[in-house]
Amino acid sequence: MGFVLSDELLGAFAPILVYWVYSGIYVGLSSLESYRLHSKVEEEEKNLVSKSNVVKGVLLQQFIQAIVAILLFTVTGSDAESSTQQSSILVLAGQCVIAMLVLDTWQYFMHRYMHHNKFLYKHIHSQHHRLVVPYAYGALYNHPIEGLILDTIGGALSFLISGMSPRTSIFFFSFATIKTVDDHCGLCLPGNVFHILFKNNTAYHDVHHQLYGNKFNFSQPFFVMWDRILGTYMPYSLEKRKDGGFEARPTKQVRD
Incomplete structure (x- = not known):
């Protein structure tokens, strides 16, 4: 018999593989200057961390996430048990929506607190903002403590509260x-389905990485509801730059 990966192992390692494959696609597309929010010159001049250190930081966070995921799956039950539970499409969709809301809520309030607490921002969250000009494989470049709090614990809570199985968690x-x-x-990019379905998109988060948006647009990764409810939403428009490409510019001043 061939070797078969369990749902638990796939749940722990599939997102890591997906991260690097999808990031690699964007690396290949990064030369399309007419669709960039920042030029390559800006990327080199403004970012405060080398790409090799970004890769090391991401791999460290993913290692921690994988360990926690395996431990979580071990504690909550085996894939053999979950595979016997037949769930309807409606139930699975409901679990995913709940997980999205839980993850968004956790990350919004933790993310916002890390900006407003001077100690946490200086010693922890500022590491992520060394990428003033974000790029795809820097998405998970964080201080290990931030990665544990925002992403790992946030993911664990969304998994537990939604009641999804390890198999559902893979997707x-x-x-x-x-x-x-x-x-x-x-x-x-034109036709990007994420930009069509979600207000929380590339430009929305790019605003947050700029100095003028540092105290706004905290929501991630799906919806913008908490920013709108709590007054931290910064409206913007996409404008063409003189050197080509786009720029997300605030459409009005918002007081913090």
Whole structure:
């Protein structure tokens, strides 16, 4: 018999594979200057961390996430048990929506707090903002403590509260990974389905990475509801730059 990966192992490692494959696609597309939010010159001049250190930081976070995921699956039950539970499409969809809302809620409030707490911002969250000009494979470049709090614990809560099985989590967290990478890709490509379906997209998050948007657009990775409800939404418009490409510009001043 051939070797078969369990749902638990796939749930832990599939999102990691998806991250690097999807990021690689955007690396190949990064030369399309007419669709970039920042030029390559800006990327080199403004970013405060080398790409090799970004890769190392992401791999460290993914290693921690994989370990936590395996432990979580071990504690909550085996794939053999979950495979015996037949769920309807409606139930699976409901679990995914709940997981999206839980993840968004957790990340919004933790993310916002890391910006407003000077100690946490200086020593932890500022590491992610070394990427003033975000790019795809830098999506998970965070301080290890931030990665644990925002992404790993947030993912664990969404998994537990939604009640999804390890098999369902393979698809949900792979989708969440793709969405997160897309939000940091720095490209506004025509026909991008994420830009059509979600207000929380590449340009929306790019605003947050700029100095003028540092206290706005905290929501990630799916919806913008908490920003709108709590007054941290910064409206913007996409304008053509003189050197080609686009730029997300605020359409009005918003007081913090």
